[in-house]
Amino acid sequence: MVDTLKKQAEFTEMRPGVKAPAAETLLTPRFYTTDFDEMARMDLSPNEDELRAILAEFRADYNKTHFVRDEEFAQSWDHIDGDTRRLFVEFLERSCTAEFSGFLLYKELGRRLKNTKPLLAECFTLMSRDEARHAGFLNKAMSDFNLSLDLGFLTKSRKYTFFKPKYIFYATYLSEKIGYWRYITIYRHLEAHPECRIYPIFRFFKSWCQDENRHGDFFDAVMRAQPHVLTGWQSRLWCRFFLLSVFATMYCNDVQRADFYAALGLDAREYDKHVIQKTNETAGRVFPIVLNVDSPEFYERLETCTQTNAKLDAIVSSSVPGWLKSLQKLPLYASNGWQLAKLFLMKPINVSAQHGAVR
Ligand SMILES: [Fe+2]
Ligand SMILES: [Fe+2]
Numbered sequence: 001m002v003d004t005l006k007k008q009a010e011f012t013e014m015r016p017g018v019k020a021p022a023a024e025t026l027l028t029p030r031f032y033t034t035d036f037d038e039m040a041r042m043d044l045s046p047n048e049d050e051l052r053a054i055l056a057e058f059r060a061d062y063n064k065t066h067f068v069r070d071e072e073f074a075q076s077w078d079h080i081d082g083d084t085r086r087l088f089v090e091f092l093e094r095s096c097t098a099e100f101s102g103f104l105l106y107k108e109l110g111r112r113l114k115n116t117k118p119l120l121a122e123c124f125t126l127m128s129r130d131e132a133r134h135a136g137f138l139n140k141a142m143s144d145f146n147l148s149l150d151l152g153f154l155t156k157s158r159k160y161t162f163f164k165p166k167y168i169f170y171a172t173y174l175s176e177k178i179g180y181w182r183y184i185t186i187y188r189h190l191e192a193h194p195e196c197r198i199y200p201i202f203r204f205f206k207s208w209c210q211d212e213n214r215h216g217d218f219f220d221a222v223m224r225a226q227p228h229v230l231t232g233w234q235s236r237l238w239c240r241f242f243l244l245s246v247f248a249t250m251y252c253n254d255v256q257r258a259d260f261y262a263a264l265g266l267d268a269r270e271y272d273k274h275v276i277q278k279t280n281e282t283a284g285r286v287f288p289i290v291l292n293v294d295s296p297e298f299y300e301r302l303e304t305c306t307q308t309n310a311k312l313d314a315i316v317s318s319s320v321p322g323w324l325k326s327l328q329k330l331p332l333y334a335s336n337g338w339q340l341a342k343l344f345l346m347k348p349i350n351v352s353a354q355h356g357a358v359r
Contacts, residue, residue: 010086011147019147021154022093029098032105033160034168039109040116042165047225051119054218058126066207067137072200077144080198087260088199089145094253096138098175100151102215103131105172123218130211141201166229169219170242174283176216178246181278183209189266196265220286230288230352239287240348247276247291248302248340255306256313273299285355289348297346301339308332308339 012020022028044051080088110125135151142148163171187205190197197203223229230239251272254261258268276293284290292298315328 011089013147014150014153017143017146017148018150019089019093019142021097021149021157022090029094029101031101031158031160032168032171033108033162034105034165035162036109036112039120039165040113042117042120042222042226044117044120044222044225046227047221048119050221051123051218051225054214054221055119055123055126057214058123058130058218061126061129063130063133063207063211066204067133069137069140070200072203073141073144077199080145083259084198084263085145087257087263089142089147090257091260092138092142092145092201093149096135096142096149097154098179099131099135099138100149100154102172102175103128103135104155105168106131120222127215127218130215134208134211137201137204141199144199166226167238167242169223169226169229170238171246173216173219173223173286174242174246174279176212176219177282178250178275178279179212180209180216181275181282182250183212185271185275185278186264186266189271190264193265196263198263202264216282223286230286236289236348239283239289240291240344243280243283243287243291244340244343247279247293248305248343250275251302252306252309256309284349284351288350288352290351292346292349295346298343301343305336305339308335 014020106124106128110121110128113121113124139148139151183205186202187209190202229235254268254272261268261271273293280290280293312329312332315325315332318325320328
């Protein structure tokens with residue numbers, strides 16, 4: 001009991017058993033909103049058949065009975081303790097917040113497009129059904145560690161980032177596809193090393209990631225219906241920007257939490273490199289360009305960012321006055337800005353010529 005309390009005390013609670021949400025930073029999952037009227041005006045006819053086929057898949061609801069907690073969950077998880085417990089709860093919280101963010105956006109899109117774009121609206125509503133299941137399942141998992149998230153509070157308290165539809169498509173397409181690769185890579189690893197499966201949720205990732213894959217395919221189809229999203233120099237620059245943002249955020253986050261991946265028998269860096277490689281390849285089927293992630297420069301610069309972030313963390317947790325902290329942080333922000341700018345300027349790989357050859 002005392003031990004449990006000690007473990008609980010590592011997190012701030014809003015109410016007993018309800019975890020205060022992690023502070024919002026550049027690296028935490030975002031909540032999005034968009035221009036619903038612009039979305040309602042989109043012409044989807046160039047790819048309507050594919051969208052109808054995807055809707056049929058969503059309606060089939062393959063994972064209807066998948067997210068049911070079985071007897072393996074019904075045990076004490078107090079043996080996952082100390083830092084591993086803290087990192088594990090953080091992993092569940094981040095994943096839950098990201099899934100919930102998808103739920104909110106898709107649900108709102110489903111609601112707002114109902115009368116003007118029924119095909120799109122139904123796809124969004126069915127995707128929000130999936131994301132609600134994912135977020136709920138993760139939140140339930142948190143309760144095994146005597147904590148949960150107040151998702152209603154999160155809905156009201158979080159800042160929403162506005163993106164025009166085009167940018168929503170790049171960002172959500174990538175987050176669905178990277179989500180697929182993250183889940184399937186953990187699943188495959190634990191399938192080969194069952195002794196590292198410290199908690200039953202990972203068993204669910206195989207069918208779960210298929211939901212994310214289908215969601216990604218939906219955005220792929222929407223972008224193909226809107227060729228201006230995928231052509232021209234501006235689109236190329238935006239694809240570069242979003243690929244880099246998604247990869248850099250994940251790499252910095254995961255390296256910072258390497259102990260969590262180590263608890264699963266994974267090397268955070270190797271895991272991320274694999275996920276980045278695969279997501280980059282997948283994105284190449286629809287984006288006109290992908291990043292040159294095979295160049296040593298790519299990870300050298302990301303490593304510099306992770307070292308800078310570690311210094312930033314040390315400043316935040318130091319006892320110096322606030323004004324001095326801000327001063328100390330400045331050159332480090334400038335360093336990260338420089339590294340990211342250099343990464344952005346790295347020559348991308350043009351893949352548009354390969355499109356149509358393989359789908
Ligand atoms: Fe999801
Ligand atoms: Fe998803």
